[in-house]
Amino acid sequence: MRASLLRSMAGKLPIKTSPHVEAWNANREAYEQTFQWTPGNLAGTVVFCVAIPTGIYQLIKAEFNAVNDYQGIPRRVMP
Incomplete structure (x- = not known):
């Protein structure tokens, strides 16, 4: 048998593939x-693309405004 056709891992041990893993990998690739x-x-x-980023932005904006109110600084204009 030619060496290029023999599939092996470290130590020249034969590879035993699982059909379930191979099917999952084929689905994942396509x-x-x-x-x-x-x-x-x-x-x-x-x-994940609209609601969570908008919520994070609103929390950051509220924190900036709370700090500015506490320090007596006018609120920043944020869109």
């Missing part, structure tokens, strides 16, 4: 071709 938008995907995208 995910961008098989992806479909569903209501669940859309909801998750809106939450």
